[in-house]
Amino acid sequence: MFGLMMDTPLLISSIMRHAEKLYGDTEIVSITHDHPRHRYNYQDAFQRVRRLANVFKQLDITFGDVIGTLAWNDFRHFEIYYATACSGVVCHTVNPRLFAEQIRYIVNHAEDKWLFTDPLFVPLLEELQAQLPHIKGYVILSDEEHMPTSTLPNVHCYESLLQQQSEEFDWPEFDERTASALCYTSGTTGNPKGVVYNHRATLLHSYALVMPNALNLSSRDCLLSVVPMFHVNAWGTPYAAPMVGTKIVLPGPRMADGQTLTDLMNEEQVNVSAGVPTIWQALLNYLRESGRTLDTLKRVIVGGAACPLSIMETFEQHGVYVHAAWGMTEMSPLGSINTMDQDPCELPRSVYNELRLKAGRAVFGVDMKIVSDDDQELPWDGKAFGTLKVRGPWITNRYFKHDASALDDNGWFDTGDVATISADGYMQITDRAKDVIKSGGEWISSIDLENAATGHPKVAQAAVIGVPHPKWTERPLLIIVKKDTTLSKEEILAWLDGKVAKWWIPEDAVFVESLPITATGKISKKDLRDQFEDYPK
Ligand code: AMP
Numbered sequence: 001m002f003g004l005m006m007d008t009p010l011l012i013s014s015i016m017r018h019a020e021k022l023y024g025d026t027e028i029v030s031i032t033h034d035h036p037r038h039r040y041n042y043q044d045a046f047q048r049v050r051r052l053a054n055v056f057k058q059l060d061i062t063f064g065d066v067i068g069t070l071a072w073n074d075f076r077h078f079e080i081y082y083a084t085a086c087s088g089v090v091c092h093t094v095n096p097r098l099f100a101e102q103i104r105y106i107v108n109h110a111e112d113k114w115l116f117t118d119p120l121f122v123p124l125l126e127e128l129q130a131q132l133p134h135i136k137g138y139v140i141l142s143d144e145e146h147m148p149t150s151t152l153p154n155v156h157c158y159e160s161l162l163q164q165q166s167e168e169f170d171w172p173e174f175d176e177r178t179a180s181a182l183c184y185t186s187g188t189t190g191n192p193k194g195v196v197y198n199h200r201a202t203l204l205h206s207y208a209l210v211m212p213n214a215l216n217l218s219s220r221d222c223l224l225s226v227v228p229m230f231h232v233n234a235w236g237t238p239y240a241a242p243m244v245g246t247k248i249v250l251p252g253p254r255m256a257d258g259q260t261l262t263d264l265m266n267e268e269q270v271n272v273s274a275g276v277p278t279i280w281q282a283l284l285n286y287l288r289e290s291g292r293t294l295d296t297l298k299r300v301i302v303g304g305a306a307c308p309l310s311i312m313e314t315f316e317q318h319g320v321y322v323h324a325a326w327g328m329t330e331m332s333p334l335g336s337i338n339t340m341d342q343d344p345c346e347l348p349r350s351v352y353n354e355l356r357l358k359a360g361r362a363v364f365g366v367d368m369k370i371v372s373d374d375d376q377e378l379p380w381d382g383k384a385f386g387t388l389k390v391r392g393p394w395i396t397n398r399y400f401k402h403d404a405s406a407l408d409d410n411g412w413f414d415t416g417d418v419a420t421i422s423a424d425g426y427m428q429i430t431d432r433a434k435d436v437i438k439s440g441g442e443w444i445s446s447i448d449l450e451n452a453a454t455g456h457p458k459v460a461q462a463a464v465i466g467v468p469h470p471k472w473t474e475r476p477l478l479i480i481v482k483k484d485t486t487l488s489k490e491e492i493l494a495w496l497d498g499k500v501a502k503w504w505i506p507e508d509a510v511f512v513e514s515l516p517i518t519a520t521g522k523i524s525k526k527d528l529r530d531q532f533e534d535y536p537k
Pocket of ligand 1: 416429520
């Protein structure tokens with residue numbers, strides 16, 4: 001027997017309708033190349049989204065087409081998210097930090113029909129355009145006054161196109177499994193792989209994201225999204241925030257600029273923010289150097305990579321609580337978040353620190369398990385570590401244009417991460433499977449070592465990679481960016497004593513000016529391994 005409930009499809013247009021009706025005057029604030037501080041509200045935004053849907057008709061962009069964006073976090077990118085999805089068009093967010101060759105590959109692989117681009121990326125596109133056979137034209141995200149000169153064919157100005165169109169548009173209703181967005185993983189080997197999101201997954205993920213045991217968003221919050229809209233849909237925040245009427249602040253091209261982030265946070269009364277650890281490091285460095293404070297910020301969600309304890313502790317001095325979160329492109333991306341039920345005052349500091357460093361518990365909707373090399377499920381005892389597998393309604397089952405399923409025979413997705421899970425469900429990533437260091441047959445967690453090293457007051461950043469060793473097969477090598485030039489190798493190695501197992505302590509530490517960063521803002525272990533390929537020769 002079936003239940004007797006309405007079969008309303010879960011469509012992204014329902015978020016738009018809801019936000020417009022209930023939270024119409026909630027603000028969206030952005031920085032763009034043509035506005036130092038652009039400000040409007042959800043009602044204005046969604047009126048323009050309807051104009052944009054009419055622009056799509058004019059440009060012959062129709063249901064099922066894919067269009068690409070090369071854009072920062074701002075109000076125009078937000079409008080494109082909604083105008084595409086709500087009219088059944090797929091928004092392919094291209095990461096402009098990828099190599100030109102990768103951009104060429106993914107734009108062609110996705111068969112993007114039009115590209116909507118920030119003026120900053122026009123020179124890059126001019127270089128590539130002869131090799132982009134599917135592109136029918138380019139829309140520059142600008143007003144007429146700030147349009148760049150360009151040799152691109154069939155170029156249009158975004159604001160002029162919008163001005164010419166009507167504010168009336170009837171949003172179509174269609175199958176909730178219809179594709180809404182496309183994002184390529186910046187894999188370190190082989191070509192990038194496309195993850196195709198759909199309406200149903202996006203809506204369910206948004207419900208999960210706003211829950212108290214997740215991002216805990218509401219109409220009382222102001223969110224600064226420092227996670228790029230070109231990578232995993234800014235962790236789904238542009239969909240989740242309007243669902244509950246959260247004010248949105250978007251930093252445009254100034255994402256990595258500590259001063260801009262501080263100005264935005266303090267002047268817009270931001271109380272919650274999200275981003276990868278490297279962004280926070282930049283902000284905290286700026287605060288230290290400038291002596292400024294964070295007046296309203298209360299919590300920060302840190303994901304994409306393990307968050308060092310030093311970042312958590314420095315934020316704490318500013319009265320900001322850090323939530324570690326874990327996820328991936330293939331998971332829309334939220335998998336787990338550490339919301340900590342325990343009262344820190346009741347725990348010894350070391351226990352509290354150990355707990356808050358974990359990636360947290362799975363959000364409802366994500367099923368997790370850890371397995372051994374022969375796919376046997378391992379216990380949740382906080383000690384056994386193995387490959388982390390997941391399943392759930394916002395997790396991909398097949399990469400774009402791949403014939404084979406991305407799942408194992410039992411329908412689980414292998415995340416490529418290695419983790420432990422404690423009896424009460426707290427998951428901790430010990431390493432990316434590719435980065436695991438195996439020494440004398442035992443695993444060493446590079447994340448734990450990095451964490452211990454960054455706790456030293458003279459260390460700005462630390463990374464650990466495995467290097468070949470004649471006796472132990474592999475040993476860890478500690479790579480440090482100094483905060484204080486007086487730091488010596490002996491000092492940092494001695495610091496680790498007592499903080500990690502004795503046999504984990506590297507024999508050597510090397511100092512570098514900076515660490516290589518991937519297109520998604522993480523420390524690139526692959527580039528470090530290449531850089532130290534000949535170590536210790
Ligand atoms: P991406 O698909 O680019 O978002 O990268 C996803 C990967 O980032 C995951 O598979 C993890 O290896 C890593 N990652 C994300 N969050 C965390 C975290 N909290 N701790 C450690 N690694 C993380």
